[in-house]
Amino acid sequence: MVATAISPLAPAAFPDLPAIAGVKLHTATLGIRYKGRPDVLMAELEPGTQVAGVFTTSTTASAAVRWGREALKGGTARAFFVNAGNSVAFTGKAGEKFVADKVEAVSKALGCAKTEIFTASTGVIGEPTTANRITDALGDLLANEAGWLDAAKAIMTTDTFPKGASATATINGKTVTIAGIAKGSGMIEPNMATMLSFVFTDAALPHNVLQAILADCNNRSFNAITVDSDTSTSDTLLVAATGKAGNDAISDVNDPELAAFKAAFEDVLRDLAHQIVRDGEGASKFITVKVTGAVNEKEAKTAAKAIANSPLVKTAIAGEDANWGRIVMAVGKCGVTADPNKLSVAIGGITLAKNGERVADYDEGPVEAHIKGQYIDIDADLGFGDGAATVWTCDLTHGYISINADYRS
């Protein structure tokens, strides 16, 4: 085990998150792996709460994810039930029973359909276990109402800080509130990181509208971050809409009345996603990669991801080296339409390379100052079309190696 200090990119404090009508948080301290801190979270949702979710695209997804994909078809949720310390991923029938037993116990306790219970587990993989300890504690869990900070802590594994965000918007004149928590990217156990996020709103929105908004905003938030290009088997993002704000229901996702909500919702998702990058393993710098001039948005994102995932780009930033040649390399390797004679690259807003060659007389002072800071901006313009995308990542440092290699299982 490696002792991990709080990330230098952590926010100053956990934000003050508003209560969401129709959502009750419960936590328990069961010592599944971590001692002296909550490690089980249940977000209890009032009947009729609409749900939306996106899950890992992994073909080796965990039993919890496979259950969630099915349950989502029902469109409503009564609980998000999460444990930290054992992901029970890749444990075959034991993993399926672990999920099934929890779903059974929680649905009985709440008197609802099993498909209204969503579960997520994060922690060690490949360690079969039973759900007994968790189901036995259900009564105590329900009796213990918790706040957002405890909820955010209960889902942490080796995260170095709890993650939360909120926003408000209006729909047809009614104020609606959004609050969410997330975990991810710290990892000192010999297992894989898991990204989990749970977002709650009192807005009245049907399942299908909520799902469409989620899928869209997710593309520009959680699906636009990367720490090390590795994809967890358990990634889960669930959204609950309780309807308690009392706004008129909106059935058309393109209704202009939803614009403010969509923007606020995307703000919350992006904020949470950024907090995961800020807690990226060994991160010392937060990097924003913006690609413009691609033939379309998809190619822009491919190029931005190639830059953000390149070990050579990430180590250059760690070394405070404005190495634009590695950015050119990353664009070149990813297969998108590009031409060295049309490509330009800027770091910290200063163009370093243009039309296939170095800008001979660029001002090194501001670039040097920028690259020594904690927030690094990389801009690449491919010079072809209107496709643009932004991706966020962190640098690759000795800390990453220490966390992932400097121990033995």
Place this chain on the structure above:
Amino acid sequence: MVATAISPLAPAAFPDLPAIAGVKLHTATLGIRYKGRPDVLMAELEPGTQVAGVFTTSTTASAAVRWGREALKGGTARAFFVNAGNSVAFTGKAGEKFVADKVEAVSKALGCAKTEIFTASTGVIGEPTTANRITDALGDLLANEAGWLDAAKAIMTTDTFPKGASATATINGKTVTIAGIAKGSGMIEPNMATMLSFVFTDAALPHNVLQAILADCNNRSFNAITVDSDTSTSDTLLVAATGKAGNDAISDVNDPELAAFKAAFEDVLRDLAHQIVRDGEGASKFITVKVTGAVNEKEAKTAAKAIANSPLVKTAIAGEDANWGRIVMAVGKCGVTADPNKLSVAIGGITLAKNGERVADYDEGPVEAHIKGQYIDIDADLGFGDGAATVWTCDLTHGYISINADYRS
């Protein structure tokens, strides 16, 4: 600059390579960047030498690569001309002139067509320079006949050892000889690594047959290695066949008489490719990843590359941790047909996970012993079809970070 010791995975000595009739090696010590060692190589080839080549797939390829792609259409070569210290990549018109001036001068000196001169450059990118120093030294270069070791050294940048390999085979009863050199994967300058390899044979083989054999063998050698998933703008592999062995010419690439040559040629390419992995930045372990049971060979290679490029797998091996969960994760993320309940994973030949769960009673002793060694075998069987592929890589260590981040440009 970081002082780099010779890789712990380096072979004991540079091999004793045979001369190839029709090939004369020349080197010069011009001090372009490196002092006190040869830094320019010319392999002079007798008239009629057939050529084959493969180049980086980068869309931001260097001027030398773009020239080579065109020149290859002619099918014959009189010289491979290489310099180390400046890749002249991404230098716009200056780079194009650098290549054109060298090609012009060398073709004049040899009295041949320009399209028979192939060039490659490796080193710092984005630093415009002229070819004057090189073309001025052409007389001295031609007067200095060199051996394989000097030739292999002349193309090194921050490689920690020179790389060479050879083999013999028979075609229609005639003995033919193959010898080659390569460089790649060491890098302490703020530029990108470049993979270069030049292979020579006295076999009589027409350009198109040579090209077909090269493309096929390249798939299972250079295109099956990865150090850090980053693709250079200058990667070049050129093959010259002088025809001096006097074997009957063979015009059909599927002629069974070519079987021994193909096998020997692939041996040389694989040996050189392995030496590049052994000199991978910061490498402490050589990893062989074999995927079987994929729906086809392409998916097998995609999965093998995903395992070999996963920072989490590579750091686990560096940490001597038989972390099969990260291998499952890598298979899951790459999009090939897979199912956790059909997947099995072995390390060092011992199956650790099978049918979606850990093998409860596997013998930890031999796995522990294997993972502490320098040569690590990872086998993943997807349980679907006959697709198989092998990929070679190295681990990801503090050495990689030190080489690529612990300096300032």
